[in-house]
Amino acid sequence: MAADMEKVNRAILEHMQSPVALIPQLAGHIVASGGKRLRPMLTLATAGLCGYTGERHIGLAACVEFIHTATLLHDDVVDESDLRRGKDTANAVWGNQASVLVGDFLFSRAFQLMVGDGSLKVLKILSDASAIIAEGEVHQLVTTNDITTTEDAYLEVIRCKTAQLFAAAAQIGPVVAERPQDEELALEGFGRDLGVAFQLVDDVLDYAAEQAALGKTVGDDFREGKVTLPVILAYQAGDEAERTFWKRTIEDLDQRDGDLAEAQRLMVGHGTLEASLDRAREYAGAARAALARFPANPYRAALEELVDFCVERAY
Amino acid sequence: MAADMEKVNRAILEHMQSPVALIPQLAGHIVASGGKRLRPMLTLATAGLCGYTGERHIGLAACVEFIHTATLLHDDVVDESDLRRGKDTANAVWGNQASVLVGDFLFSRAFQLMVGDGSLKVLKILSDASAIIAEGEVHQLVTTNDITTTEDAYLEVIRCKTAQLFAAAAQIGPVVAERPQDEELALEGFGRDLGVAFQLVDDVLDYAAEQAALGKTVGDDFREGKVTLPVILAYQAGDEAERTFWKRTIEDLDQRDGDLAEAQRLMVGHGTLEASLDRAREYAGAARAALARFPANPYRAALEELVDFCVERAY
Numbered sequence: 001m002a003a004d005m006e007k008v009n010r011a012i013l014e015h016m017q018s019p020v021a022l023i024p025q026l027a028g029h030i031v032a033s034g035g036k037r038l039r040p041m042l043t044l045a046t047a048g049l050c051g052y053t054g055e056r057h058i059g060l061a062a063c064v065e066f067i068h069t070a071t072l073l074h075d076d077v078v079d080e081s082d083l084r085r086g087k088d089t090a091n092a093v094w095g096n097q098a099s100v101l102v103g104d105f106l107f108s109r110a111f112q113l114m115v116g117d118g119s120l121k122v123l124k125i126l127s128d129a130s131a132i133i134a135e136g137e138v139h140q141l142v143t144t145n146d147i148t149t150t151e152d153a154y155l156e157v158i159r160c161k162t163a164q165l166f167a168a169a170a171q172i173g174p175v176v177a178e179r180p181q182d183e184e185l186a187l188e189g190f191g192r193d194l195g196v197a198f199q200l201v202d203d204v205l206d207y208a209a210e211q212a213a214l215g216k217t218v219g220d221d222f223r224e225g226k227v228t229l230p231v232i233l234a235y236q237a238g239d240e241a242e243r244t245f246w247k248r249t250i251e252d253l254d255q256r257d258g259d260l261a262e263a264q265r266l267m268v269g270h271g272t273l274e275a276s277l278d279r280a281r282e283y284a285g286a287a288r289a290a291l292a293r294f295p296a297n298p299y300r301a302a303l304e305e306l307v308d309f310c311v312e313r314a315y
Numbered sequence: 316m317a318a319d320m321e322k323v324n325r326a327i328l329e330h331m332q333s334p335v336a337l338i339p340q341l342a343g344h345i346v347a348s349g350g351k352r353l354r355p356m357l358t359l360a361t362a363g364l365c366g367y368t369g370e371r372h373i374g375l376a377a378c379v380e381f382i383h384t385a386t387l388l389h390d391d392v393v394d395e396s397d398l399r400r401g402k403d404t405a406n407a408v409w410g411n412q413a414s415v416l417v418g419d420f421l422f423s424r425a426f427q428l429m430v431g432d433g434s435l436k437v438l439k440i441l442s443d444a445s446a447i448i449a450e451g452e453v454h455q456l457v458t459t460n461d462i463t464t465t466e467d468a469y470l471e472v473i474r475c476k477t478a479q480l481f482a483a484a485a486q487i488g489p490v491v492a493e494r495p496q497d498e499e500l501a502l503e504g505f506g507r508d509l510g511v512a513f514q515l516v517d518d519v520l521d522y523a524a525e526q527a528a529l530g531k532t533v534g535d536d537f538r539e540g541k542v543t544l545p546v547i548l549a550y551q552a553g554d555e556a557e558r559t560f561w562k563r564t565i566e567d568l569d570q571r572d573g574d575l576a577e578a579q580r581l582m583v584g585h586g587t588l589e590a591s592l593d594r595a596r597e598y599a600g601a602a603r604a605a606l607a608r609f610p611a612n613p614y615r616a617a618l619e620e621l622v623d624f625c626v627e628r629a630y
Binding site: 018019020022071078101105112114130142 | 333334335336337338386389392393411412413415416417419420422423424426427429430433435438439442443445446448449450452453454456457
């Protein structure tokens with residue numbers, strides 16, 4: 001798949017051009033900054049799995065990455081009241097307005113490319129996904145700082161904000177290959193389960209001490225008061241004093257030196273990071289199972305590897 | 316057209332619903348806040364002008380308004396360094412992140428509705444328009460505070476950020492009516508010229524003393540350092556001391572009490588507000604001329620009234 005992925009990268013670079021120089025500059029910053037290209041890879045691999053031999057999956061994989069990049073840029077937008085994160089985000093360099101507008105450009109460009117492709121079915125899949133992603137992001141915004149968020153509400157948020165684009169990316173393969181609807185549904189479900197597993201692991205990594213040892217940032221979610229599964233489970237398992245701690249740090253965002261370490265200690269004590277990873281493994285298992293009906297070929301192997309990667313990066 | 320516009324309003328309300336309550340709340344704030352619905356009216360009137368008797372123009376007019384509303388919400392996003400405007404923007408009430416995400420939702424919803432309508436041609440018109448609008452907004456961001464912006468660069472910005480959606484809205488009428496391409500081009504051009512005239516007048520009104528007398532806000536553009544035509548012409552006509560004034564206030568955003576009044580005094584002295592309105596009248600005249608080929612019926616009369624309204628609201 002390396003040759004196809006190289007074509008996707010070229011399509012991305014080609015279509016993010018604009019006479020307004022700030023657009024390729026800013027888009028290039030985020031597109032080039034070590035993205036894993038997981039979502040376009042899903043489109044390429046599911047297309048291959050379904051025996052597709054054309055070229056449409058290249059441009060559509062680029063569309064998927066553009067939509068993902070637009071949501072990243074829009075996620076970077078902060079409010080004045082927010083703690084500034086230490087990261088070198090596009091936002092920190094160019095400001096809120098540029099991040100929003102360049103995100104809008106990439107989003108519009110994705111729809112232009114889909115129109116050029118000409119499939120109303122693909123347009124439906126990705127416009128539906130975009131609306132659901134936005135709903136999920138707003139839902140997350142509303143639950144931020146709400147320590148009583150339930151596990152179900154959290155799962156619903158990540159199904160929308162993360163897993164929907166994985167599902168859409170994986171569904172495009174069987175659609176361009178014109179496979180029957182049951183294969184479409186199977187691969188859509190595969191993408192959704194993979195996406196949930198991916199986000200669960202992501203949320204765990206934000207508290208994983210090993211990450212800090214590797215020089216990666218931890219604690220972003222904590223500093224923003226995001227209520228993720230490790231927090232939900234720790235709050236539920238906590239005694240009165242611990243709940244007071246969570247309310248102060250997550251609800252009131254009243255955080256002091258050592259609070260992140262204390263949060264990690266409580267999570268380890270109640271095994272909530274491990275429990276969250278167990279949940280991720282369940283979703284990963286379901287994703288793997290959905291592939292069983294397809295022929296065992298290099299594309300299926302690549303998708304299985306992708307599932308393993310999403311879960312194993314936690315170790 | 317009142318009955319059709321009522322249907323558009325119902326379509327807007329219906330399609331901005333979401334189980335995430337903040338979405339209709341925030342969208343309702345901006346949709347309800349006295350918008351003039353100029354753009355959907357263009358779609359309705361050009362459809363009628365072209366003899367269209369179906370119902371597709373209703374939903375597509377709502378799409379146009381959703382795209383417009385999304386850009387308004389995204390325009391509201393501010394940077395920490397920005398002066399806070401006194402307005403009760405959605406942003407001031409709910410914050411940057413909510414404005415961005417609800418804008419994304421409305422934008423996605425517009426594409427969902429277009430997919431439901433099923434015309435790749437309409438999808439092309441509005442995805443092209445959206446990309447061009449975003450380019451225009453980024454271009455404007457780059458020219459903000461640049462007092463040496465040329466009149467041509469300014470006109471290019473407003474053709475993109477404002478007139479493109481007017482052009483698209485006006486083009487949708489002949490498209491749904493399946494009229495020949497020359498009518499499409501004529502009405503697209505009509506919309507573009509009208510949009511340029513509209514924005515020129517808007518930029519003049521931001522400095523018009525009469526507006527302040529009516530209790531409307533003036534000086535927003537000045538405070539943000541936006542370089543609009545009245546400023547460009549005043550800078551070009553100014554002597555050394557005046558240019559120093561413009562550089563201090565617009566480039567350096569070093570503004571003091573009385574600076575807005577001084578800006579207005581300089582504009583009146585050099586006649587730049589009147590000159591900008593003359594330019595608007597030229598574009599309005601071109602727009603009106605584009606209608607001459609169509610039958611003189613109530614729809615054409617409505618479009619002519621729209622042109623008059625756009626220019627005469629300056630008085």
